[in-house]
Amino acid sequence: MRELPHWHTASAQGPRKHNADAVGAYAASGGTGIVFALADGVGDHPKAAHAARTAASAAARAPAEKGAVEAVLAAQRAVLQLGGAGDCVLVVAVQSGEGYGIAWLGDARAYAWDGYTVRQVTKDHTLAQYFRDHDQPVTPRMEHVVTTSVRTAGAHEIGAATIKTGGLLLTSDGVHKTLSGPTMLDILGMPDRAATELVRTAISLGGSDNATALVVDPPRADRTTEKFRVAA
Template sequence: MITTRPGYPRWHTASAQGPRSLNADAVGAYAAAGGPGIAFALADGVGDDPAAARAARTAAAAAARTPVHKGPVEAVLAAQRAVREQTLGDAVLVVAMPAAHGGYRIAWVGDARAYSWDGTTLGRLTTDHTLAEFFRARHQPVTPRMEHVVTTSVRTAQAHEIGTAETTSPGLLLTSDGVHKPLTAGGIRAVLARPGTGAAELVEAALARGGSDNATALYVEPLEVDSTTVRFPVAA
Protein backbone atom coordinates (compact mmCIF):
# COMPACT_ATOMS: atom_id res chain seq x y z
CA MET A 1 0.00 0.00 0.00
CA ILE A 2 1.27 3.49 -0.92
CA THR A 3 0.07 6.47 1.09
CA THR A 4 0.63 10.15 0.40
CA ARG A 5 -0.69 13.44 1.72
CA PRO A 6 0.23 16.95 0.54
CA GLY A 7 3.03 18.28 2.70
CA TYR A 8 3.95 14.82 4.02
CA PRO A 9 6.43 12.26 2.71
CA ARG A 10 5.27 9.49 0.43
CA TRP A 11 5.40 6.13 2.20
CA HIS A 12 4.71 2.48 1.47
CA THR A 13 3.89 -0.51 3.60
CA ALA A 14 3.68 -4.19 2.72
CA SER A 15 3.29 -7.37 4.72
CA ALA A 16 3.16 -11.07 3.93
CA GLN A 17 2.28 -14.06 6.08
CA GLY A 18 4.99 -16.24 4.57
CA PRO A 19 4.98 -19.89 5.72
CA ARG A 20 3.58 -19.06 9.20
CA SER A 21 0.03 -20.01 10.21
CA LEU A 22 -0.97 -16.33 10.53
CA ASN A 23 0.52 -12.87 10.15
CA ALA A 24 1.54 -11.52 13.57
CA ASP A 25 3.21 -8.36 12.21
CA ALA A 26 1.50 -4.95 12.30
CA VAL A 27 2.19 -1.36 11.30
CA GLY A 28 0.81 1.91 12.60
CA ALA A 29 0.91 5.47 11.28
CA TYR A 30 -0.73 8.59 12.61
CA ALA A 31 -0.58 12.30 11.87
CA ALA A 32 -2.31 14.48 14.46
CA ALA A 33 -4.11 17.55 13.14
CA GLY A 34 -1.64 20.41 13.21
CA GLY A 35 1.15 18.10 14.26
CA PRO A 36 4.73 18.15 12.94
CA GLY A 37 4.46 15.03 10.79
CA ILE A 38 3.63 11.33 10.78
CA ALA A 39 4.57 8.94 13.57
CA PHE A 40 5.33 5.42 12.36
CA ALA A 41 5.45 2.10 14.20
CA LEU A 42 6.14 -1.50 13.23
CA ALA A 43 5.52 -4.41 15.61
CA ASP A 44 6.28 -8.12 15.32
CA GLY A 45 4.32 -10.43 17.60
CA VAL A 46 6.32 -12.92 19.65
CA GLY A 47 5.01 -16.30 18.51
CA ASP A 48 2.73 -17.66 15.82
CA ASP A 49 -0.70 -17.43 17.43
CA PRO A 50 -3.63 -15.03 17.78
CA ALA A 51 -2.27 -13.56 21.03
CA ALA A 52 0.95 -12.55 19.29
CA ALA A 53 -0.98 -10.96 16.41
CA ARG A 54 -3.20 -9.02 18.79
CA ALA A 55 -0.20 -7.82 20.78
CA ALA A 56 1.46 -6.54 17.60
CA ARG A 57 -1.66 -4.67 16.45
CA THR A 58 -2.19 -3.21 19.91
CA ALA A 59 1.43 -2.09 20.24
CA ALA A 60 1.62 -0.53 16.78
CA ALA A 61 -1.62 1.39 17.23
CA ALA A 62 -0.78 2.71 20.71
CA ALA A 63 2.74 3.73 19.71
CA ALA A 64 1.70 5.54 16.54
CA ARG A 65 -1.00 7.54 18.36
CA THR A 66 1.33 8.80 21.07
CA PRO A 67 1.69 12.60 20.77
CA VAL A 68 4.91 13.41 18.95
CA HIS A 69 6.07 15.89 21.60
CA LYS A 70 6.23 13.02 24.13
CA GLY A 71 8.85 11.24 22.03
CA PRO A 72 9.40 7.67 20.84
CA VAL A 73 10.42 6.22 24.22
CA GLU A 74 7.08 7.27 25.65
CA ALA A 75 5.48 5.71 22.56
CA VAL A 76 7.07 2.36 23.45
CA LEU A 77 5.88 2.73 27.04
CA ALA A 78 2.37 3.58 25.81
CA ALA A 79 2.47 0.41 23.72
CA GLN A 80 3.58 -1.51 26.80
CA ARG A 81 0.65 -0.26 28.86
CA ALA A 82 -1.79 -1.13 26.10
CA VAL A 83 -0.36 -4.62 25.60
CA ARG A 84 -0.39 -5.38 29.31
CA GLU A 85 -3.98 -4.14 29.67
CA GLN A 86 -5.50 -5.56 26.51
CA THR A 87 -3.68 -8.76 25.56
CA LEU A 88 -1.92 -11.84 26.87
CA GLY A 89 0.65 -11.73 24.07
CA ASP A 90 3.90 -9.89 23.46
CA ALA A 91 5.70 -8.19 20.59
CA VAL A 92 8.85 -6.38 19.57
CA LEU A 93 8.50 -2.84 18.30
CA VAL A 94 10.25 0.03 16.53
CA VAL A 95 8.87 3.58 16.52
CA ALA A 96 9.90 6.59 14.43
CA MET A 97 8.72 10.11 15.23
CA PRO A 98 9.49 13.33 13.35
CA ALA A 99 12.43 15.28 14.79
CA ALA A 100 12.19 19.04 15.31
CA HIS A 101 14.74 19.90 12.61
CA GLY A 102 14.00 17.12 10.14
CA GLY A 103 14.62 13.42 10.17
CA TYR A 104 13.36 11.06 12.85
CA ARG A 105 13.77 10.06 16.47
CA ILE A 106 13.77 6.28 16.92
CA ALA A 107 13.02 3.97 19.84
CA TRP A 108 12.82 0.18 19.85
CA VAL A 109 12.71 -3.07 21.79
CA GLY A 110 13.60 -6.49 20.44
CA ASP A 111 14.78 -7.09 16.88
CA ALA A 112 12.50 -4.85 14.81
CA ARG A 113 14.80 -2.47 12.90
CA ALA A 114 15.03 1.04 11.52
CA TYR A 115 17.30 2.16 8.68
CA SER A 116 18.01 5.53 7.10
CA TRP A 117 18.06 5.74 3.31
CA ASP A 118 19.00 8.76 1.20
CA GLY A 119 18.62 7.10 -2.18
CA THR A 120 22.20 5.85 -2.15
CA THR A 121 23.34 4.98 1.35
CA LEU A 122 21.59 2.61 3.74
CA GLY A 123 22.36 3.24 7.42
CA ARG A 124 21.25 0.91 10.18
CA LEU A 125 19.90 2.91 13.13
CA THR A 126 19.06 0.13 15.58
CA THR A 127 20.92 -2.71 17.26
CA ASP A 128 19.00 -5.94 17.79
CA HIS A 129 18.14 -6.70 21.39
CA THR A 130 18.86 -10.40 21.02
CA LEU A 131 20.90 -12.99 22.87
CA ALA A 132 23.21 -13.14 19.86
CA GLU A 133 24.01 -9.43 20.04
CA PHE A 134 24.49 -9.65 23.80
CA PHE A 135 27.19 -12.32 23.41
CA ARG A 136 28.62 -10.79 20.23
CA ALA A 137 29.24 -7.51 22.04
CA ARG A 138 31.19 -9.45 24.66
CA HIS A 139 33.22 -11.32 22.02
CA GLN A 140 31.63 -14.64 22.95
CA PRO A 141 30.58 -17.45 20.58
CA VAL A 142 27.13 -17.10 19.03
CA THR A 143 24.82 -19.85 17.80
CA PRO A 144 22.13 -19.41 15.12
CA ARG A 145 19.37 -19.97 17.68
CA MET A 146 20.55 -16.93 19.66
CA GLU A 147 19.62 -14.67 16.75
CA HIS A 148 15.95 -15.44 17.42
CA VAL A 149 15.92 -14.96 21.21
CA VAL A 150 15.08 -11.37 22.12
CA THR A 151 16.28 -9.80 25.37
CA THR A 152 13.69 -6.99 25.43
CA SER A 153 10.07 -6.83 24.33
CA VAL A 154 7.09 -4.54 24.61
CA ARG A 155 5.66 -6.39 27.60
CA THR A 156 8.91 -6.87 29.54
CA ALA A 157 11.23 -3.92 28.83
CA GLN A 158 12.22 -1.45 31.52
CA ALA A 159 12.37 2.19 30.41
CA HIS A 160 16.18 2.24 30.56
CA GLU A 161 16.37 -0.80 28.28
CA ILE A 162 14.57 0.87 25.38
CA GLY A 163 16.98 1.61 22.55
CA THR A 164 17.12 5.09 21.04
CA ALA A 165 18.62 6.68 17.94
CA GLU A 166 18.17 9.72 15.74
CA THR A 167 18.68 10.46 12.06
CA THR A 168 18.56 13.60 9.94
CA SER A 169 17.71 11.55 6.86
CA PRO A 170 14.19 12.09 5.47
CA GLY A 171 14.24 8.56 4.05
CA LEU A 172 13.32 5.81 6.51
CA LEU A 173 12.81 2.06 6.50
CA LEU A 174 11.27 -0.04 9.29
CA THR A 175 11.39 -3.83 9.01
CA SER A 176 10.46 -6.98 10.86
CA ASP A 177 13.08 -9.73 11.01
CA GLY A 178 11.24 -11.59 8.27
CA VAL A 179 12.65 -8.95 5.91
CA HIS A 180 16.08 -8.04 7.24
CA LYS A 181 17.29 -11.53 8.16
CA PRO A 182 16.84 -13.11 4.71
CA LEU A 183 18.00 -9.99 2.83
CA THR A 184 20.79 -8.49 4.98
CA ALA A 185 21.85 -4.87 4.43
CA GLY A 186 23.29 -5.58 0.99
CA GLY A 187 20.08 -7.17 -0.18
CA ILE A 188 17.95 -4.33 1.13
CA ARG A 189 20.19 -1.77 -0.55
CA ALA A 190 20.03 -3.63 -3.85
CA VAL A 191 16.22 -3.59 -3.82
CA LEU A 192 15.82 0.07 -2.84
CA ALA A 193 18.41 1.19 -5.39
CA ARG A 194 16.18 0.03 -8.22
CA PRO A 195 13.87 2.81 -9.48
CA GLY A 196 10.27 2.57 -8.38
CA THR A 197 10.80 -0.03 -5.67
CA GLY A 198 9.76 0.05 -2.04
CA ALA A 199 8.09 -1.98 0.69
CA ALA A 200 6.34 -4.50 -1.55
CA GLU A 201 9.52 -5.36 -3.42
CA LEU A 202 11.44 -5.79 -0.14
CA VAL A 203 8.84 -8.22 1.18
CA GLU A 204 8.79 -10.17 -2.08
CA ALA A 205 12.59 -10.34 -2.15
CA ALA A 206 12.75 -11.59 1.45
CA LEU A 207 10.34 -14.43 0.76
CA ALA A 208 12.14 -15.27 -2.48
CA ARG A 209 15.36 -15.62 -0.49
CA GLY A 210 13.75 -18.31 1.63
CA GLY A 211 12.28 -16.21 4.43
CA SER A 212 10.46 -18.42 6.94
CA ASP A 213 8.67 -15.72 8.93
CA ASN A 214 6.10 -12.98 8.50
CA ALA A 215 7.73 -10.23 6.45
CA THR A 216 6.77 -6.58 6.86
CA ALA A 217 8.33 -3.32 5.72
CA LEU A 218 7.38 0.33 6.06
CA TYR A 219 9.30 2.60 3.71
CA VAL A 220 9.31 6.41 3.74
CA GLU A 221 10.72 7.74 0.50
CA PRO A 222 13.68 10.15 0.75
CA LEU A 223 11.98 12.93 -1.21
CA GLU A 224 8.57 14.49 -0.65
CA VAL A 225 6.07 14.44 -3.48
CA ASP A 226 2.73 16.15 -4.05
CA SER A 227 -0.11 13.72 -4.55
CA THR A 228 -3.54 12.74 -3.33
CA THR A 229 -4.44 11.23 0.02
CA VAL A 230 -5.05 7.51 0.34
CA ARG A 231 -6.72 6.45 3.59
CA PHE A 232 -4.62 4.07 5.67
CA PRO A 233 -5.70 2.41 8.96
CA VAL A 234 -3.72 3.10 12.10
CA ALA A 235 -2.73 -0.54 12.43
CA ALA A 236 -3.04 -3.47 10.07
Protein backbone atom coordinates in the same frame (compact mmCIF):
# COMPACT_ATOMS: atom_id res chain seq x y z
CA MET B 1 1.73 22.06 9.68
CA ARG B 2 4.79 20.10 8.56
CA GLU B 3 4.60 18.52 5.10
CA LEU B 4 4.14 14.78 5.45
CA PRO B 5 6.59 12.40 3.75
CA HIS B 6 5.66 9.87 1.10
CA TRP B 7 5.62 6.35 2.50
CA HIS B 8 4.49 2.84 1.64
CA THR B 9 4.37 -0.51 3.39
CA ALA B 10 3.93 -4.22 2.65
CA SER B 11 3.59 -7.41 4.68
CA ALA B 12 3.46 -11.15 3.95
CA GLN B 13 2.56 -14.07 6.17
CA GLY B 14 5.19 -16.37 4.68
CA PRO B 15 5.10 -20.01 5.85
CA ARG B 16 3.68 -19.12 9.29
CA LYS B 17 0.10 -19.91 10.36
CA HIS B 18 -0.51 -16.28 11.34
CA ASN B 19 0.85 -12.92 10.28
CA ALA B 20 1.88 -11.47 13.64
CA ASP B 21 3.50 -8.35 12.14
CA ALA B 22 1.72 -4.99 12.20
CA VAL B 23 2.39 -1.41 11.14
CA GLY B 24 0.90 1.91 12.14
CA ALA B 25 1.24 5.52 11.00
CA TYR B 26 -0.57 8.59 12.20
CA ALA B 27 -0.31 12.36 11.87
CA ALA B 28 -2.61 14.32 14.15
CA SER B 29 -4.42 17.26 12.61
CA GLY B 30 -2.40 20.36 13.39
CA GLY B 31 0.35 18.23 14.93
CA THR B 32 4.12 18.51 14.58
CA GLY B 33 4.76 15.46 12.42
CA ILE B 34 4.01 11.81 11.79
CA VAL B 35 4.66 8.73 13.91
CA PHE B 36 5.53 5.40 12.27
CA ALA B 37 5.52 2.07 14.11
CA LEU B 38 6.29 -1.53 13.17
CA ALA B 39 5.63 -4.40 15.59
CA ASP B 40 6.48 -8.10 15.33
CA GLY B 41 4.55 -10.52 17.54
CA VAL B 42 6.54 -13.01 19.61
CA GLY B 43 5.37 -16.41 18.44
CA ASP B 44 3.04 -17.75 15.76
CA HIS B 45 -0.40 -17.45 17.36
CA PRO B 46 -3.35 -15.04 17.48
CA LYS B 47 -2.35 -13.46 20.81
CA ALA B 48 1.01 -12.45 19.34
CA ALA B 49 -0.73 -10.90 16.34
CA HIS B 50 -3.18 -9.05 18.60
CA ALA B 51 -0.34 -7.70 20.74
CA ALA B 52 1.51 -6.48 17.65
CA ARG B 53 -1.56 -4.71 16.23
CA THR B 54 -2.27 -3.13 19.59
CA ALA B 55 1.32 -1.94 20.04
CA ALA B 56 1.66 -0.52 16.54
CA SER B 57 -1.64 1.35 16.80
CA ALA B 58 -0.96 2.77 20.27
CA ALA B 59 2.57 3.85 19.36
CA ALA B 60 1.46 5.56 16.15
CA ARG B 61 -1.28 7.45 18.01
CA ALA B 62 1.13 8.79 20.64
CA PRO B 63 1.70 12.58 20.40
CA ALA B 64 4.64 13.22 18.08
CA GLU B 65 5.91 16.06 20.25
CA LYS B 66 6.52 13.63 23.13
CA GLY B 67 9.03 11.64 21.11
CA ALA B 68 9.72 8.03 20.20
CA VAL B 69 10.46 6.65 23.67
CA GLU B 70 7.10 7.87 24.94
CA ALA B 71 5.45 6.21 21.92
CA VAL B 72 7.03 2.89 22.93
CA LEU B 73 5.80 3.37 26.50
CA ALA B 74 2.30 4.09 25.19
CA ALA B 75 2.47 0.82 23.26
CA GLN B 76 3.56 -1.00 26.40
CA ARG B 77 0.67 0.37 28.42
CA ALA B 78 -1.78 -0.71 25.72
CA VAL B 79 -0.36 -4.25 25.53
CA LEU B 80 -0.36 -4.66 29.31
CA GLN B 81 -4.03 -3.66 29.37
CA LEU B 82 -4.82 -6.63 27.13
CA GLY B 83 -4.03 -9.12 29.86
CA GLY B 84 -3.06 -12.61 28.72
CA ALA B 85 0.32 -13.53 27.30
CA GLY B 86 0.55 -11.84 23.90
CA ASP B 87 3.81 -10.00 23.35
CA CYS B 88 5.80 -8.34 20.57
CA VAL B 89 8.89 -6.36 19.67
CA LEU B 90 8.58 -2.83 18.29
CA VAL B 91 10.38 -0.03 16.49
CA VAL B 92 9.01 3.53 16.34
CA ALA B 93 10.09 6.53 14.27
CA VAL B 94 8.85 10.04 15.07
CA GLN B 95 9.39 12.86 12.60
CA SER B 96 11.77 15.40 14.11
CA GLY B 97 12.98 18.30 11.99
CA GLU B 98 14.29 16.84 8.74
CA GLY B 99 14.90 13.45 10.33
CA TYR B 100 13.43 11.05 12.89
CA GLY B 101 13.73 10.09 16.52
CA ILE B 102 13.90 6.30 16.84
CA ALA B 103 13.06 4.00 19.76
CA TRP B 104 12.86 0.21 19.85
CA LEU B 105 12.58 -3.02 21.80
CA GLY B 106 13.71 -6.41 20.52
CA ASP B 107 14.91 -7.03 16.96
CA ALA B 108 12.66 -4.87 14.81
CA ARG B 109 14.97 -2.48 12.98
CA ALA B 110 15.23 1.05 11.61
CA TYR B 111 17.56 2.11 8.81
CA ALA B 112 18.48 5.57 7.58
CA TRP B 113 17.89 5.90 3.82
CA ASP B 114 18.84 9.01 1.86
CA GLY B 115 18.39 7.77 -1.70
CA TYR B 116 22.02 6.65 -2.04
CA THR B 117 23.01 4.91 1.18
CA VAL B 118 21.23 2.75 3.75
CA ARG B 119 22.53 2.44 7.30
CA GLN B 120 21.21 0.45 10.25
CA VAL B 121 20.65 2.73 13.25
CA THR B 122 19.09 0.29 15.72
CA LYS B 123 20.98 -2.45 17.57
CA ASP B 124 19.18 -5.74 18.05
CA HIS B 125 18.15 -6.64 21.58
CA THR B 126 18.90 -10.34 21.12
CA LEU B 127 20.93 -12.96 22.94
CA ALA B 128 23.23 -13.13 19.93
CA GLN B 129 23.98 -9.41 20.07
CA TYR B 130 24.59 -9.62 23.83
CA PHE B 131 27.15 -12.39 23.31
CA ARG B 132 28.82 -10.46 20.48
CA ASP B 133 29.11 -7.41 22.69
CA HIS B 134 30.92 -9.60 25.24
CA ASP B 135 33.17 -11.30 22.66
CA GLN B 136 31.53 -14.68 23.17
CA PRO B 137 30.62 -17.34 20.54
CA VAL B 138 27.17 -17.03 18.97
CA THR B 139 24.89 -19.85 17.80
CA PRO B 140 22.17 -19.42 15.13
CA ARG B 141 19.42 -19.97 17.69
CA MET B 142 20.59 -16.93 19.68
CA GLU B 143 19.66 -14.65 16.76
CA HIS B 144 15.99 -15.38 17.45
CA VAL B 145 15.99 -14.97 21.24
CA VAL B 146 15.09 -11.38 22.16
CA THR B 147 16.22 -9.85 25.43
CA THR B 148 13.60 -7.09 25.51
CA SER B 149 9.94 -6.96 24.48
CA VAL B 150 7.02 -4.59 24.75
CA ARG B 151 5.39 -6.51 27.60
CA THR B 152 8.51 -7.12 29.70
CA ALA B 153 11.01 -4.28 29.21
CA GLY B 154 11.78 -1.55 31.71
CA ALA B 155 11.86 2.04 30.49
CA HIS B 156 15.66 2.09 30.85
CA GLU B 157 15.93 -0.79 28.35
CA ILE B 158 14.32 1.06 25.44
CA GLY B 159 16.85 1.72 22.69
CA ALA B 160 17.04 5.22 21.23
CA ALA B 161 18.74 6.79 18.21
CA THR B 162 18.26 9.55 15.66
CA ILE B 163 18.14 9.67 11.87
CA LYS B 164 19.13 12.96 10.26
CA THR B 165 18.16 12.07 6.70
CA GLY B 166 14.65 12.38 5.33
CA GLY B 167 14.34 8.72 4.33
CA LEU B 168 13.60 5.75 6.54
CA LEU B 169 13.23 1.97 6.44
CA LEU B 170 11.56 -0.09 9.19
CA THR B 171 11.68 -3.90 8.95
CA SER B 172 10.67 -7.00 10.84
CA ASP B 173 13.30 -9.72 11.13
CA GLY B 174 11.64 -11.70 8.37
CA VAL B 175 13.11 -9.08 6.02
CA HIS B 176 16.47 -8.11 7.48
CA LYS B 177 17.53 -11.59 8.61
CA THR B 178 16.98 -12.86 5.08
CA LEU B 179 18.21 -10.00 2.89
CA SER B 180 21.73 -8.59 2.84
CA GLY B 181 22.40 -4.87 3.08
CA PRO B 182 23.36 -4.55 -0.61
CA THR B 183 20.19 -6.40 -1.65
CA MET B 184 18.02 -4.07 0.43
CA LEU B 185 19.84 -1.08 -1.04
CA ASP B 186 19.18 -2.23 -4.61
CA ILE B 187 15.49 -2.76 -3.85
CA LEU B 188 15.14 0.63 -2.16
CA GLY B 189 15.98 2.19 -5.51
CA MET B 190 12.58 1.07 -6.88
CA PRO B 191 10.20 4.05 -6.49
CA ASP B 192 6.85 3.14 -4.90
CA ARG B 193 7.67 -0.58 -5.08
CA ALA B 194 10.43 -0.91 -2.51
CA ALA B 195 8.33 -2.14 0.42
CA THR B 196 6.55 -4.72 -1.73
CA GLU B 197 9.77 -5.93 -3.32
CA LEU B 198 11.61 -6.18 0.01
CA VAL B 199 8.88 -8.44 1.34
CA ARG B 200 8.47 -10.45 -1.85
CA THR B 201 12.21 -11.04 -2.18
CA ALA B 202 12.61 -12.08 1.45
CA ILE B 203 9.88 -14.71 1.09
CA SER B 204 11.12 -15.91 -2.30
CA LEU B 205 14.64 -16.41 -0.92
CA GLY B 206 13.33 -18.83 1.68
CA GLY B 207 12.39 -16.58 4.58
CA SER B 208 10.63 -18.63 7.25
CA ASP B 209 8.96 -15.78 9.13
CA ASN B 210 6.43 -13.04 8.52
CA ALA B 211 8.06 -10.27 6.48
CA THR B 212 7.08 -6.62 6.80
CA ALA B 213 8.67 -3.39 5.58
CA LEU B 214 7.76 0.28 5.83
CA VAL B 215 9.63 2.66 3.53
CA VAL B 216 9.62 6.44 3.84
CA ASP B 217 11.03 7.97 0.70
CA PRO B 218 13.76 10.60 1.10
CA PRO B 219 13.23 14.08 -0.35
CA ARG B 220 13.95 14.32 -4.07
CA ALA B 221 17.67 13.84 -4.58
CA ASP B 222 19.91 16.42 -6.21
CA ARG B 223 20.07 15.21 -9.82
CA THR B 224 23.20 17.24 -10.64
CA THR B 225 25.52 15.10 -8.50
CA GLU B 226 26.31 11.45 -9.16
CA LYS B 227 26.73 9.47 -5.93
CA PHE B 228 27.74 5.89 -5.24
CA ARG B 229 25.16 3.85 -3.33
CA VAL B 230 26.42 2.21 -0.14
CA ALA B 231 24.90 -0.21 2.38
CA ALA B 232 26.30 -0.15 5.91
